[in-house]
Amino acid sequence: MNENDTTNTQIHATVAELLPEYALGTLAAPDEHVVSAHLADCLACQRELEELREAASFLAFAAPPATPSSAVKSALLARVERLAAAPASGTPALAAVPRSSAGTPARPRRWRTWRYALAAVAAVALLALGGWNIALQRQLRDQQQQAQAQATQAADQATIARLVANPAAAHTVFGPVTGQYGSLPPAGYVYIDPNSTTAVMLTYWLPHLAPNTRYQLWLITPGGARDSGGLFTVDARGNASVVIHAPAPFSKYNAIGVTAEPYDGSPQPTTPRVLGGTIQ
Amino acid sequence: MERAEEDEQLIGRLATGDTTALDPLYDRYAGLVFALVLRILGDRQGAEDLLQEVFVRAWQRAGTYQQTRGRVTTWLLGIAHNLAIDEVRRRRRRPQGLAEREADDADEPLLSLPATDPDVADQAWERLRRTRISAALGQLPPAQRAIIELAYFEGYTQSEIAARLGEPLGTVKTRTRLGLRKLRDMLQDQGLELEVD
Numbered sequence: 001m002n003e004n005d006t007t008n009t010q011i012h013a014t015v016a017e018l019l020p021e022y023a024l025g026t027l028a029a030p031d032e033h034v035v036s037a038h039l040a041d042c043l044a045c046q047r048e049l050e051e052l053r054e055a056a057s058f059l060a061f062a063a064p065p066a067t068p069s070s071a072v073k074s075a076l077l078a079r080v081e082r083l084a085a086a087p088a089s090g091t092p093a094l095a096a097v098p099r100s101s102a103g104t105p106a107r108p109r110r111w112r113t114w115r116y117a118l119a120a121v122a123a124v125a126l127l128a129l130g131g132w133n134i135a136l137q138r139q140l141r142d143q144q145q146q147a148q149a150q151a152t153q154a155a156d157q158a159t160i161a162r163l164v165a166n167p168a169a170a171h172t173v174f175g176p177v178t179g180q181y182g183s184l185p186p187a188g189y190v191y192i193d194p195n196s197t198t199a200v201m202l203t204y205w206l207p208h209l210a211p212n213t214r215y216q217l218w219l220i221t222p223g224g225a226r227d228s229g230g231l232f233t234v235d236a237r238g239n240a241s242v243v244i245h246a247p248a249p250f251s252k253y254n255a256i257g258v259t260a261e262p263y264d265g266s267p268q269p270t271t272p273r274v275l276g277g278t279i280q
Numbered sequence: 281m282e283r284a285e286e287d288e289q290l291i292g293r294l295a296t297g298d299t300t301a302l303d304p305l306y307d308r309y310a311g312l313v314f315a316l317v318l319r320i321l322g323d324r325q326g327a328e329d330l331l332q333e334v335f336v337r338a339w340q341r342a343g344t345y346q347q348t349r350g351r352v353t354t355w356l357l358g359i360a361h362n363l364a365i366d367e368v369r370r371r372r373r374r375p376q377g378l379a380e381r382e383a384d385d386a387d388e389p390l391l392s393l394p395a396t397d398p399d400v401a402d403q404a405w406e407r408l409r410r411t412r413i414s415a416a417l418g419q420l421p422p423a424q425r426a427i428i429e430l431a432y433f434e435g436y437t438q439s440e441i442a443a444r445l446g447e448p449l450g451t452v453k454t455r456t457r458l459g460l461r462k463l464r465d466m467l468q469d470q471g472l473e474l475e476v477d
Contacts, residue, residue, distance in 0.1 A: 020460040021438055021453070025365055026431040028439070050354075055464035057357040059432045060312055061413040063319035068328050072314075073306055076332045077299075080339055084299050 011038055015045055023052035163191035163200055173256065173277030175206070186238065186275045194251040194280075199229075199244040203258070206238040206274055212263045215274070219246050220255040229256065231265050254280045287352035294342035306335055309353070313360045320364040320433055321371075330367060334360045365435035372435075416466045424459030427452055 015038040021027040022035045039045050163169045175186035188203035206215065217229035227247050234240045246253070257276035259269040287308070293301035313334055318327035337359050345355055417425055430436050430444070438456065442449040 017453075017457065020457045021431070023460065024428065024431040024456065025361055026435065026437050026456075028437050051464055051468075052460055053358060054351070054354050055460055055467060056361075056432060057354045058413050058463065058467055059417075059428070060316040060357050060361075061410050062417055063315040063433070065311070065410065066315045066318045066327075068310055068314040068331050072328045072331050073303075073310065076306065076335050077303065079332065080299050080302055080336060083336070084297070 012042060012045070015039070015042070016048065019045060019049050020052055023049055023056045025056075163193060163198075169193060171277065171279045173201075173203075173275055173279075175258075175273070175275040188275060190244075190256060190277075190279055192250045192279050195249055197246045197249055199246065199250060201240075201242045201244055201256075203234070203240050203242070203275060204238065206234045206240070206258070207260075208238065209233060209260060213260050214263050214265070215240070215258050216261040216265050216269070217242065217244060218257040218259065218269055219244075219250075219253040220257060221252060222254050226257070226268055227253075228265060228267075231261070231263075250279065254278055284351055291338075291342050291345045291352055291355075294339050295345070299339065302335060302339055305338070309356055310335075312353075313356065316357060316360055317364040320361075320368055320435065326367065330360070330363055333363055337363070361432070368435045413467070416463065419466060420459050420462060421455075424455045424462070427455045428459045428463070431456060 011034070015035050018027060018031055018035050022032065027035065035045075039049065169191045171190045171192060173188045173190055186203065186206045188201055191200040193199070201217065209215065214231040214233055216231050218226040219229045220226050229244045229246055230242065232240050232242045255276065255278045257269065257273045259271045259273055261270060287305075290301040290305045294305070310331060314327060314331050317330045317334070318324065321327050321330065334356070338356055341359070345352070420428070427441055427445070430441050431438070436444065438452050439449060441447075442452045445452070
């Protein structure tokens, strides 16, 4: 090993040690330059950095959830449109742009807590009414009678809007520890109004279905009787959003279960439960 | 189509000057980016200004996005994190005046409702993933976790953290390394994907 190799090996070892700090963006200037320079031609460090950056990015999910006001988006789109239309900037440029305070529409200010709470409730209702529209329309395409379907859709939307606006309606359900993601068990939320026959279930990480099978949802009475709550499939991740139409008000049931069944369903469960939990 | 592919197509469209791609990109990531910058800055006004800035930068830098260097989520959060940390450090050097702070707290009319997320299912998914990531963080030794959070959310350098905690710099550096690598391993073991639905 010649002198250059030895130096490079030492630099590599030093940089490798500094990568976590670099990924967190907290490395001070001299070290940062060393790392940047080495990264340019070290594939191993680039890969390591990518993984560490991804891990650091996960921390963003640990921040308390928050929703920006809708004014931000309209101001952003207006600003970009303006910038894109400006002479000599037909393509995006790396040039510095003015801070957003310049020339943007009136900006929302910090709200009093109660106002925020009020707005949040309104937003949840809007979100529910608007957001489910697409999913429901997709389901409805499969149905022959559009008029009847639209009536059902409207009723579902109203119920969904009411349910998801009420955190007390949510019940968490889990599966045994064999999801499609190894150690992650399938999981879900069920939104229920005991007096209604309609509920909403959002599920995650259910195992992939075998051909010609669908998941069947079971509504379980305290006596152990099981009524079918409908059939559904999952996407590639094992996720699904399901509107449940129960044969009786949900007050009759105290638990739900999900099993994989033949495509058209079974009168009673025929396979082990993949998801379940109490709903009272 | 996988989310990651869709994301990359959006960035590709932005890079060719198609600004209409910004709308769906914003819808997908604004909540996550806003939560992060709000956590770092601590005030809604500043966080909303910065949120706008992040997406302007994303548009301007779309041409520099390299698929091989990580996901769009990481890239976008990286832009947001850098801007927010720069801002919080700037503020620390030049603390906000009391009068300005009071003006921020003044009772202002409700100008707009919070933006609505396009999908309820996505929100619940998001909530569940937050729970799991918090759980993973909770498994880190408290000393490692505290240092990582001070670095990531507060923007302190290793020396500043060492001074604040009264720990030797070497210890802080070691804990940062161990903590972040352990977090990476746990998240990889769990199969959690850094994607926004």
